[in-house]
Structure formats: C-alpha cells, structure tokens
Amino acid sequence: MKKAMDMKKPTAMLLFVLAWFAMPAGVVRAEPVAPWVVEQILIEGNTRTDRDVVLRIAGVSEGDTLDPADAGIPAARLESSALFHETAVRFRKGTARGFVVMEVTLVERGVGFQIGAGVQDLGGWYLLPAEINLDNRLGRGEKLRIRLRVGYRYGGAELVFREAIGEEASWDWGVTLSGIVTDRVFYDRGVSFTHGVRRATYEMQVGRALSDRWRIEAGAGLQEVDADSSAEAREDALLEGWEAGDPLVFDSLPEGIARGVGREARGVFRVDLVLDGRSPSGLAGTPGNGVWGRVRAEAWAGERRSYAALSGDLRLYRHLVSSLMGGLHLRGGWIGDEAPFYDRYYTGGLYSARGFEGQSLSPSGGDTKFWTASLEVRAPLIGNGRSPRLSGIAFLDVADGWTMDAPRLGDAHVSAGYGIRVRVPWIDIVGLDVGIPLTRNRADESFRAHASLGWTF
Numbered sequence: 001m002k003k004a005m006d007m008k009k010p011t012a013m014l015l016f017v018l019a020w021f022a023m024p025a026g027v028v029r030a031e032p033v034a035p036w037v038v039e040q041i042l043i044e045g046n047t048r049t050d051r052d053v054v055l056r057i058a059g060v061s062e063g064d065t066l067d068p069a070d071a072g073i074p075a076a077r078l079e080s081s082a083l084f085h086e087t088a089v090r091f092r093k094g095t096a097r098g099f100v101v102m103e104v105t106l107v108e109r110g111v112g113f114q115i116g117a118g119v120q121d122l123g124g125w126y127l128l129p130a131e132i133n134l135d136n137r138l139g140r141g142e143k144l145r146i147r148l149r150v151g152y153r154y155g156g157a158e159l160v161f162r163e164a165i166g167e168e169a170s171w172d173w174g175v176t177l178s179g180i181v182t183d184r185v186f187y188d189r190g191v192s193f194t195h196g197v198r199r200a201t202y203e204m205q206v207g208r209a210l211s212d213r214w215r216i217e218a219g220a221g222l223q224e225v226d227a228d229s230s231a232e233a234r235e236d237a238l239l240e241g242w243e244a245g246d247p248l249v250f251d252s253l254p255e256g257i258a259r260g261v262g263r264e265a266r267g268v269f270r271v272d273l274v275l276d277g278r279s280p281s282g283l284a285g286t287p288g289n290g291v292w293g294r295v296r297a298e299a300w301a302g303e304r305r306s307y308a309a310l311s312g313d314l315r316l317y318r319h320l321v322s323s324l325m326g327g328l329h330l331r332g333g334w335i336g337d338e339a340p341f342y343d344r345y346y347t348g349g350l351y352s353a354r355g356f357e358g359q360s361l362s363p364s365g366g367d368t369k370f371w372t373a374s375l376e377v378r379a380p381l382i383g384n385g386r387s388p389r390l391s392g393i394a395f396l397d398v399a400d401g402w403t404m405d406a407p408r409l410g411d412a413h414v415s416a417g418y419g420i421r422v423r424v425p426w427i428d429i430v431g432l433d434v435g436i437p438l439t440r441n442r443a444d445e446s447f448r449a450h451a452s453l454g455w456t457f
Contacts, residue, residue, distance in 0.1 A: 035065040038102055039094035045106035049083065053141040056169045057081045058089070060102065074102070082143075083136045085109045109135065127151070127453070140164075149180075152350070152453075153194075156180035170209045176221075177202055184342055185234065186364040187442065188254050191242050192357065195231040195257060197342045200224045203268065215274045226263040227342060256365015260340030266302030278317060283325050284378040284391045284421075286455060287317040300343070307336030309343070315457050323385055325378040329457040332371035337403075345370040345401055348413070350450045353399035355415030355435025360442045367401030374398075374456065383423075391421040397435070414438040417447070421455065429454045 203221030344366025349358030
C-alpha cells in the first residue's frame with residue numbers, strides 16, 4: 001500500500017493559487033472615447049415578439065448612453081437569448097454629433113425540435129436525445145421546453161417554463177416538472193454496486209436580479225422518491241465472488257443504504273444566492289477572467305425524515321499568460337444526519353477527484369460533509385483560440401468527505417493529471433482525462449482514465 005503523501009505542500013500550493021486568482025487582472029488602459037447617445041431604435045422582424053422584450057434583452061433603450069467599445073453587447077445579448085434564429089445590430093449617425101440610431105434586424109425562431117444535442121450549464125453537462133422548443137410563443141420572451149435528458153449516470157424527462165416579469169423584468173418565475181432515474185454508485189466489501197433511485201419533482205421558482213452580477217432565487221415544490229430495495233454489482237469482482245449484474249438483496253445492503261430504501265413523498269425548499277462576474281470572452285472555450293459563485297440552502301420535509309443542507313460553489317477564471325487559461329473550483333457542503341444516501345455527498349471520480357474511481361472515496365451510505373478543490377490550466381491546441389477544435393488541460397484535484405469526526409488535513413485525497421477536449425459537431429465537447437492518485441486509493445491503481453462530456457467546470 002502506498003504511503004499517503006505529506007499534505008503540507010499541496011495545501012500551501014492551494015493557498016498560493018487562491019491568492020493568485022484573487023489578485024486583479026492586468027488592464028490595458030486606452031484613451032477615453034465619448035459615449036454615444038442612442039437617439040432612436042428601429043426594430044425589424046419582430047412579428048411576434050413585443051418591442052419592449054427586444055429592448056429588455058438587448059439592454060438598451062432610447063435615450064441611453066452607450067460606450068462605443070460596448071457596441072457589440074446588444075447583438076451578443078440578443079443572440080444568447082436563443083429566441084431568434086438570426087440577429088443583426090448596426091449603428092448609424094443620428095441628427096447631431098454624438099447621437100446614433102440603432103437598427104436591429106431579427107428573424108424569430110419557430111417551434112424547434114432537436115435530436116442528439118449536447119448542452120452544458122454550470123450544473124454539469126448532459127445530452128438531449130430529443131427536445132421540443134416552444135420558446136416565445138406568446139411573444140413575451142418566455143421559455144418553454146420539453147426534453148429528454150441524459151447525464152452522468154442518470155436519465156429522464158423534464159418540462160421547463162421561465163418568464164420575466166415586472167416593468168424592468170428584474171423578476172422572473174418558472175415551473176419545472178421532471179422525472180429522473182439515477183444509478184447511485186457505492187462500494188461495499190471491495191465491490192462496486194449501483195442502486196436505482198427514481199425522483200418525480202414539481203417545483204415552482206421565483207428569482208430576482210439584485211444587480212448585474214448578483215441574483216437570488218427561491219424554489220418550493222413536491223417530490224416523490226423511490227429507492228430500489230436491492231442493488232446490483234456494477235462490474236466483475238471475481239476474487240470476491242461477484243459478476244456484473246449479480247443482485248445485492250435488501251437483507252445484505254449496508255445499513256446506510258438500507259435506511260433510505262423505499263418510497264417517500266416530501267416537500268422540497270431551496271434558496272440560492274448567485275454571483276456571476278465572468279467575462280464574456282476568453283480562450284480554450286472557457287471564460288477569460290472572472291468569478292462565479294453560489295451559496296445554496298435547502299430543506300426537505302418528508303413522511304419519515306426532515307433535514308436541511310448548506311453548500312457553496314466557487315469558480316475562478318484567470319488569463320495566465322499567452323494562450324494559457326487558469327481555472328480554480330472550490331466546493332463544500334453540509335447536510336443533516338437524517339439525510340438518506342441519495343441526498344448525501346460522495347467524492348471521487350470525474351467531478352471531484354480524478355484518478356480515483358467514481359464515489360469510491362466515501363462510505364457506502366455517503367458523507368454528510370465534504371470539500372473539494374480543483375485547479376486546471378487550459379490551452380487551445382488546434383483551431384480558433386476562443387473556441388478551439390482541440391484543447392489540452394493539466395489539473396490538480398483535492399477532495400475530502402466525512403460524517404462523524406472532524407476533518408483531518410492528512411485524510412484528504414490528492415490527484416494530478418492531464419486531459420484533452422475535442423469539439424464534436426452536435427455533441428459539443430468530448431474529452432478524456434487521465435488522473436494519477438498521489439494518495440492511497442481503494443483499488444491501489446497507478447492511474448485512472450475518465451471519459452468526460454464538456455469541461456468539469
């Protein structure tokens with residue numbers, strides 16, 4: 001068995017990196033240019049979309065001042081809204097010096113149907129085997145989508161509706177209906193098992209933009225969870241007498257798993273405070289500089305148990321030098337002891353500590369507390385630097401989870417490695433990461449490869 005490495009050096013390195021990311025990025029100062037005054041806005045092509053909706057999305061109204069350096073922002077905002085098939089924004093001289101007329105030309109999207117598309121958001125990366133897009137049918141900029149969704153060990157269907165409200169549209173509300181089946185992985189007796197868990201959820205949300213960077217959102221709803229009464233071996237473990245697919249019946253389940261078996265209806269509640277200060281441009285397909293963070297408070301009130309959770313997620317991006325980009329991802333969380341295994345935390349694998357088997361660093365019933373840190377250096381290798389066809393990464397991951405005792409720095413798991421990301425039509429980003437454990441691991445492996453969809457953050 002390999003001896004655990006001295007944790008002092010990785011910890012000092014992590015603190016140094018955090019300080020580096022916290023330093024302000026260098027700014028190239030240019031001579032100031034007098035701002036424009038938007039005298040008039042002409043819009044063509046909005047046969048269905050209200051004029052006020054177009055102006056709200058573009059972020060410009062008549063009488064506003066606009067820095068010439070920001071002239072491309074309205075078009076970028078309209079394009080990113082996904083409500084229009086084509087967008088064009090140009091400016092021409094107004095009736096006086098310093099006044100401009102903004103001309104907007106749009107082609108609205110019809111009913112959309114996608115097959116096999118890849119989508120990435122900050123919650124992870126997933127495939128959409130099929131999606132019906134009914135956005136903006138009422139012309140209010142609302143979004144309505146019905147989709148099949150396949151992600152990391154889960155699949156299901158969902159209906160999502162969102163709409164901005166209020167004079168300045170700083171408020172929005174929405175509804176989500178979903179049915180998801182997840183294969184939860186746990187380890188017992190040296191064998192990897194999967195355990196099926198089904199969730200049907202109805203949630204209403206309301207959110208408000210506090211500023212250009214800050215947003216708060218609350219959600220409440222009902223959820224029914226059904227955890228299988230048995231598990232099955234995920235892969236062959238012939239030395240332990242198991243073949244892939246062999247059942248692990250209820251009487252043999254670990255205690256932490258058995259407590260969560262069965263069906264339960266419960267109320268779900270959450271509040272999110274989100275900071276988004278990422279720059280719109282960057283290299284290697286990731287933001288150039290900035291920060292994204294979220295603090296989430298959650299509560300569950302069920303027939304058999306009630307508990308709460310608090311978690312944090314911080315992502316820092318920085319342009320290092322030349323075409324090199326840096327990314328730092330910090331996460332941590334706490335959940336009540338009454339939480340069943342399918343709501344607890346598991347570490348190890350692609351999204352926490354590469355180089356270790358997925359979920360292998362936690363006990364079978366999961367942890368109630370955890371923290372992870374991932375540092376990546378990213379570079380475009382082939383193609384356009386902003387959106388390359390091939391990118392490379394090098395990374396350092398640290399993760400730890402626990403339930404009863406206080407964490408000890410020497411118990412944290414550390415890995416390092418490298419990977420590639422390939423942009424594939426329809427699918428978007430496909431990658432391969434090779435992680436090398438620098439501390440002890442369950443399988444005593446010298447390395448582990450992880451197929452990935454999208455960036456890890």
